[in-house]
Amino acid sequence: MRIILHIWRQRNAGEKGRIVRYEVPDVNREMSFLEMLDVLNESLIAKGEEPVAFDHDCREGICGMCGCMVNGVAHGPARGTTLCQLHMRHFKDGDELYLEPWRARAFPLVKDLVVDRSAFDRIIAAGGFISVATGSPADGNAILVPKENADSAMDAAACIGCGACVAMCPNASASLFMAAKIAHLGLLPQGQPERERRAVAMVAQARQELFGSCTNIGECEAVCPKEIKLEVIARMNRDFLRAKLTGRGDTLRDDEAEVAESKPLAGAQR
Amino acid sequence: MELDAKAPGGPIETRWDRHRFNLKLVNPANKRKYTVIVVGTGLAGGSAAASLAELGYQVKCFCFQDSPRRAHSIAAQGGINAAKNYHNDGDSVYRLFYDTVKGGDFRAREANVYRLAQLSLNIIDQCVGQGVPFAREYSGYLDNRSFGGAQVSRTFYARGQTGQQLLLGAYQALERQIGAGQVEMHPRTEMLDLIVIDGRARGITTRDLITGKIESHLADAVVLGTGGYGNVYYLSTNAKGSNATAIWRAHKRGALLANPCFTQIHPTCIPVSGEYQSKLTLMSESLRNDGRVWVPAKKGDTRPPAQIPEAERDYYLERRYPSFGNLVPRDVASRNAKAVCDEGRGVGESGLAVYLDFRDAIERLGRHVILERYGNLFEMYERITGENPYQAPMRIYPAIHYTMGGLWVDYNLMSTIPGLYVIGEANFSDHGANRLGASALMQGLADGYFVLPNTISDYLASTKFEKVDLSHPAVREAETQVTSITKRLLETKGTRSVDSYHRELGKLMWEHCGMSRNAEGLRHALGTIPGLREQFWRDVRVLGTNEELNQSLEKAGRVADFFELAELMCLDALERNESCGGHFREEYQTPDGEAARDDEHYSYAAAWEFRGVGNPPALHKEPLGFEYVHPAQRSYK
Numbered sequence: 001m002r003i004i005l006h007i008w009r010q011r012n013a014g015e016k017g018r019i020v021r022y023e024v025p026d027v028n029r030e031m032s033f034l035e036m037l038d039v040l041n042e043s044l045i046a047k048g049e050e051p052v053a054f055d056h057d058c059r060e061g062i063c064g065m066c067g068c069m070v071n072g073v074a075h076g077p078a079r080g081t082t083l084c085q086l087h088m089r090h091f092k093d094g095d096e097l098y099l100e101p102w103r104a105r106a107f108p109l110v111k112d113l114v115v116d117r118s119a120f121d122r123i124i125a126a127g128g129f130i131s132v133a134t135g136s137p138a139d140g141n142a143i144l145v146p147k148e149n150a151d152s153a154m155d156a157a158a159c160i161g162c163g164a165c166v167a168m169c170p171n172a173s174a175s176l177f178m179a180a181k182i183a184h185l186g187l188l189p190q191g192q193p194e195r196e197r198r199a200v201a202m203v204a205q206a207r208q209e210l211f212g213s214c215t216n217i218g219e220c221e222a223v224c225p226k227e228i229k230l231e232v233i234a235r236m237n238r239d240f241l242r243a244k245l246t247g248r249g250d251t252l253r254d255d256e257a258e259v260a261e262s263k264p265l266a267g268a269q270r
Numbered sequence: 271m272e273l274d275a276k277a278p279g280g281p282i283e284t285r286w287d288r289h290r291f292n293l294k295l296v297n298p299a300n301k302r303k304y305t306v307i308v309v310g311t312g313l314a315g316g317s318a319a320a321s322l323a324e325l326g327y328q329v330k331c332f333c334f335q336d337s338p339r340r341a342h343s344i345a346a347q348g349g350i351n352a353a354k355n356y357h358n359d360g361d362s363v364y365r366l367f368y369d370t371v372k373g374g375d376f377r378a379r380e381a382n383v384y385r386l387a388q389l390s391l392n393i394i395d396q397c398v399g400q401g402v403p404f405a406r407e408y409s410g411y412l413d414n415r416s417f418g419g420a421q422v423s424r425t426f427y428a429r430g431q432t433g434q435q436l437l438l439g440a441y442q443a444l445e446r447q448i449g450a451g452q453v454e455m456h457p458r459t460e461m462l463d464l465i466v467i468d469g470r471a472r473g474i475t476t477r478d479l480i481t482g483k484i485e486s487h488l489a490d491a492v493v494l495g496t497g498g499y500g501n502v503y504y505l506s507t508n509a510k511g512s513n514a515t516a517i518w519r520a521h522k523r524g525a526l527l528a529n530p531c532f533t534q535i536h537p538t539c540i541p542v543s544g545e546y547q548s549k550l551t552l553m554s555e556s557l558r559n560d561g562r563v564w565v566p567a568k569k570g571d572t573r574p575p576a577q578i579p580e581a582e583r584d585y586y587l588e589r590r591y592p593s594f595g596n597l598v599p600r601d602v603a604s605r606n607a608k609a610v611c612d613e614g615r616g617v618g619e620s621g622l623a624v625y626l627d628f629r630d631a632i633e634r635l636g637r638h639v640i641l642e643r644y645g646n647l648f649e650m651y652e653r654i655t656g657e658n659p660y661q662a663p664m665r666i667y668p669a670i671h672y673t674m675g676g677l678w679v680d681y682n683l684m685s686t687i688p689g690l691y692v693i694g695e696a697n698f699s700d701h702g703a704n705r706l707g708a709s710a711l712m713q714g715l716a717d718g719y720f721v722l723p724n725t726i727s728d729y730l731a732s733t734k735f736e737k738v739d740l741s742h743p744a745v746r747e748a749e750t751q752v753t754s755i756t757k758r759l760l761e762t763k764g765t766r767s768v769d770s771y772h773r774e775l776g777k778l779m780w781e782h783c784g785m786s787r788n789a790e791g792l793r794h795a796l797g798t799i800p801g802l803r804e805q806f807w808r809d810v811r812v813l814g815t816n817e818e819l820n821q822s823l824e825k826a827g828r829v830a831d832f833f834e835l836a837e838l839m840c841l842d843a844l845e846r847n848e849s850c851g852g853h854f855r856e857e858y859q860t861p862d863g864e865a866a867r868d869d870e871h872y873s874y875a876a877a878w879e880f881r882g883v884g885n886p887p888a889l890h891k892e893p894l895g896f897e898y899v900h901p902a903q904r905s906y907k
Contacts, residue, residue, distance in 0.1 A: 012818065030543040032654075038548055038769070045767045045822070050813045053821055055336065057509040059549045061650065062434055063340040078653075085653050110480060111819040118457065121337050125449035129442035130401045134321040134719045135392070137399025140426075141356065144410030145403075154403040154429055157438065161339055190401045 001093035003027045003036065007052055008100045013109050019098070033076065033086040034059060034066065053112040061085040061225065064160030067167070068113040069100040074164035074223040082162065082225040102167035106174070106209045117163050119209040120177060127201030128181040130190050149187045156183040158226040165220035165228075171212030176220040178202050179236035180228045186239055196243030203240055273526075273877060273892040277381035277681040282367075282898055286385040289681065290724055294731035301326035304730050305489040307474055309461045309516055311338030313433070313711055314694025315495025316440035317718030323447035325723055330487055331444070331453050332476060334460045334511055334824075339441040342497060342509040343714060346433025347554035347647065349415060349425035350397075350711040352390035357414055361422040363387045368899050370709060373419045373599050374674075374702020375851035375867060376901040377529070377875070379894060381681060382699050386709075389716040394426055396719055400439035404428050415643075417707040418555050419599035419906075425708045430554055430646045436711055440718070460824065462755075463748040464492065464520045464690065467738055471520075471690035475748040477756070479824060482816040484752050486745045490735050491689045491726055494520060495718065498673035498695040500533065502832045502839065503784070504776025506670035507539060507552040513828035514835050517677050517696050525685040526877035526890060528698035529675035530835065531843035534705055534852045535785050536671030537603035540654055541623040550669040551654060553626070554647055555707040558596045560631035560640065561664070563587050563603070565624050569614040575625055575663050586610055594906040601704045601852045601865070602906060604668035608785050609863065611667075618665045627663035668785060672710060674701045674852065675842075678877040678892070682725035683717060686877075689733070691726060693717035698875065703851025756816050759826045764809030768825045771806045775799070775829070775836055783840050788856040792844040796837065800884065803833040838878055838887060845889065848872045860903070869901050 003024045010017025024040050031039070034056050041051035056066040061082040068083060070076035076086045091097070099113060107115040145153075159180035166174050182199055185191035191198075214233055221230045243249020278285040296304065304327050308319040311333040319331040333341060353366040366387035371378060394412070398404065404426050405413040414423040428435040447453040458479040465473035465486060473488035499514035500506040521527045538553045566573075567584040586606055588595045598606075607624050610616065617623050632640050637660065641648070648659050655665075677685050677692040679699055685692050694714040701709065738745075778798060782791035806829070814820045849858040849865035850872070858866045874891040881887050 028544055028546060030656075031546055032548070035546050035548050039546055042767055042769065045811060045813060048813065051822060053819055057335060057340055057511045058342060058345045059510060060345055060551050061653075062345050062431065063335075063342070063509060065335060065340050080649075081653060085650070087654065087656070089656055114819060117336060121339070121445060121448075121455075121457075124339075124442060125445040129446045130399065131446060132396075132399040132443075133324045134317075134396060134443075134723065137395045140354070140394040140398040140404075141411050143398060145406050146410050147406045147408050150403050150406040153401075154405075154431075154435075157403050157428075157435060158431065160434075161337065184403065185401050188401050188403065190399060 001027050001029070001091070003091060004094070004096040005040065006096065006098045007112070009052070009112055010109060012111055027088050029089040031088045032059070032084060033088065034084050036088055053114050055114050056084055059084040062160060064162040067102065067162045067164055069102070069167060071098050074102070074168045075225050080225055080227045102163050104166045104172035104211070106172065106211045107163060107166065115163070117161070119211070120161050120163065120174070122209065123174065123178055123202050123205045124181065126205035127194070127198040130185060131194060143189050145188060153184050153187040156180045156187070156228060156232050159228055160226055162225065164223045164225060166211065168219040168223045169212065170217060170219065171215060173214045174206050174211040175214035175233050175236065176224060176228055178206055179232040182239055183232035183235045186235060195239055196246065196248040199236060199239035200243045200249035271686070271879065271890050273678070273890055275379060275680050275892055277379055282380065282384045285381050286388060293724060293728035296727045296731045298326060302328060304328065305330065306491050306493060306726065307332070307487060307489040308493045308495060309474065310341065310495035310497060310696070311441070311444065312341035312343035312495060312497060312694060313437055313440055313714030314696070314718040315493070316341065316437065316444050317715050318493055318495060318693055318722050319453055320440060320443035320447050321719050321723045322726070323452035329447070329453040330456065330489060332456045332459050332461055332474070334458065334479060336458055338444055338455065338457065339438065341437060342512050343437045343711070344434045345509065346711055347430045347552065348417065348556040349427035349432045349708040350393065350436065351417070351424050351708040352394045352426055352712070353387055353424060354391060354394060356412060357423050359422045361424050363391070365422065366390060366424065369420050370700070370706060371702070371899040372904060373704055373706040375704050375865065375904060376702065376869065376873070376896060376899070377532070377850055377894065378700055378702030380896060380898055385721070386700050386713055386716050389720045390712050392720055393712060393715045397436055397439050400443060402428060402435045402439045415556055416559055416597065418558060418597045418603065419706040425556070427556070430556070430644060433711060436715065440715070461496070461516045462519065462752045462827065464523045465744055465748050466523050466687060467742060467744045468736065470688045472738055473745070475752050477752065480819050482818060482820070484749055486740055486749060488738055488740065490730060491691060493691040493693060493722065494677070494696050495693045496696045498676065499832070499835055500670045500673050502776070502836050503670045503779050504772050505542065505547060505550050505780070507536060507550050510549060513831070515828050515831045517692070518831040518835055520677060520685070520687070520690060522880050523687065524880070525687045525690055526678040526879055527676070527838065528678035528875045528877040529842065530839040530878070531783065531846060531853050532674035532703050532851060533670060534600060534672040534674060535604040535668040537600055537607055537668050538626060538666045539669035540651065541618055541620060541665055541667040551650070552669070552671060553651060553664065553666060555600065557626060557644060557647060558603070560635070560643065561596065561626040561628050562630060563596050563624055563626055565610045565615040565617060575617070575627070584610070584615070591906045598906045599704060599706060601854070604785060605854060607668055623665040623667045625663035626666045628659060629663070632660065670784070672705055674698065674703060674705055678875065682728065683722055684725070684729065689729060691722055693722055703853055755827060755830070756823065758807070759810065759812050759823060759830070760816060762807065762810050762812065764811045766809055767811055768822055768829050771802070771810060772825070772829045772832070775802060775832060779836055779839070783843050786854045786856050787843050789844060792840045795840045796844070799833065799837045799840070806830065806833060834883055841887070842876055842878065845876065846872055864903070867901070867903070873901070
């Protein structure tokens, strides 16, 4: 089948971008979406035109590196599916597809369909962890976790950090991403001591990164390739509120709070 | 060159403890005076960077992906082994050690493997502490499943996403250290050379993948956790970006590379569907717990699987290996799949597939149990193939998955270049000629969390470091070298794309240095590769410039290295006149078609020394001694 692509081309953040029309004849139904882009790129190289830059790595839907908007929907039309796992059998001959990068202030454009998502890393660095030094934990079975909690924690932990939630949200909020981590760790006994602190620190960092706020629209849940549920955001809000009400979230020391307020974390600044 | 493995002797149970006691320590207050570079952020690199930073060292960490969380460890599905014996089924550290040495077909170093089995216990504890959501029983206790090559249930798992969850544990530990200012993280930065000064590894030269800037970074030690080289074959289960450039360029700077021909073919992957195929997808080996592998008993039977009656199906693994059945090790399962397809009994359009059938398990256990165990894998299969494995059996075929070979390291995980450590899949150490399922995660984390942080202190404490800065001639030389390679690739302006060369090389390697090899094929490959490599350098087309995100340029550098590595793999395979583990030489098999080892002549690790492109490399041998597990013909019957 023949697919017509309108792809956002932009050399770098400083230059102006534009939509360019391409045709890919002979698309096989069994191809993945990215394999179709490979075929397009090979034909561009053959013509001496620069290939389209797009992020991808594992191509099995788990690394979270790929993704773009396909006709306005993050990762395209198939539910619970990353762009790399989307196959061309979902499309038909003559389809016209508009491919654009994630658009959010916190995800500056790098080139074509590639954006910079390092803000997500800085949110995790602010508090998305359990502070346990290598070698300190006791036997694995010393901590019992009810199966339901382990399962719910796993549901939330399935997040791949692709950024589709942000790209789809009219507010460009990172709430689903943050809340997935907060719910994962907060559902486990190991995560309790830092629970309030974690919520406060991560939310503060997200604000620094200029992500928007959540207004319960739910677009994020609809496009999440790992089908993370909105309910995690309720958990995050509860942890955040509890931290504020009990004062436990203010366990950020004054100097740490100052850092969180004034500048993004050290490290991946680009 | 004398290869000193530095492996301690004496009772194997206490070797690591005694060795650790003899290692020199760095005073806590002095740790911050040392800088360590860690390249790669998978299970090995990520856990090492986090652990070194926790100890107080200054760490500079690099990855080519946009975030350390993307490393390909994330795609490991099935699980991680640990000899906890939580199920009272006869497991022990010694049994895990035994299974791993035997599974590796007696081509690994005993002392290393024993240490790995010991540390498996600590890994589970560490990961539980970090909040890895391992599967639990209703009682709240940790759940286990069984895996190929073992008769006990010792595999811990987090649905079909164990690698993801373990990696996120290490990633979160790493991010915590980045937040604390202990680690300086450099994402989207690729290591393109190793800086060796006065015979010691002192830094790396990198390219910023967004700006193209070539830079050098200095340190007191360099750690490579950059993974395997399975992408030599173009089609593999590795991520598209996985590459051998870091280890290959270290090899060219003097680090010996051991056992490059030991590659692992994973038996359960989704078959190739067409010429455009960009990668292969693995279906976890854990599926073989409940799935039964079969092909039609007679040739050319094209009936749909449901219409083939029980009597006309050949459950060939159960038939040939009654005691291990569908859970034979990977090399055995892969070779048997190839054999039945070669007989013309393969299924699917290409005839290059076998069935993995869940019908009986669904009948026995109910659909809900299968859903819970393998739900995400079934979904993944359906997403890719458009077929529902609850209704029709999966079609699977072997694919390149893991490489046991890698840079040679001693017991301390140090390569032949002092100060250069190599961990995880990038080194050659623990799996011998064949890795057992659920052992890669174990090795990556053992190296990163527990071995390297201990052994590196000995080197740092006992070495006097001269001050070096970026104006050192060795730094300049490395930068000039890297710049000239990049320039040459861009200026060639040939006719064919990087991918077209990579595919051609991959096909050649799969045919002649893949699932089975013979001297004639290997000689043919050795005769063909140099010409293809020269053509690549003369004719490759890389568009764009260096000073931007240029994905073709990144690939071109990696493929250039694959060309050189491929030649060494074929040479190593040709030199090893025996079959062992994943290395199956057709000339050397038992009457019933199993691998025939030659312990008298080949019980060694083959460590190769680089002598210039096109020049024959020098072979150094590390003899392997077996005091505990006595080499025998592996039998899974």
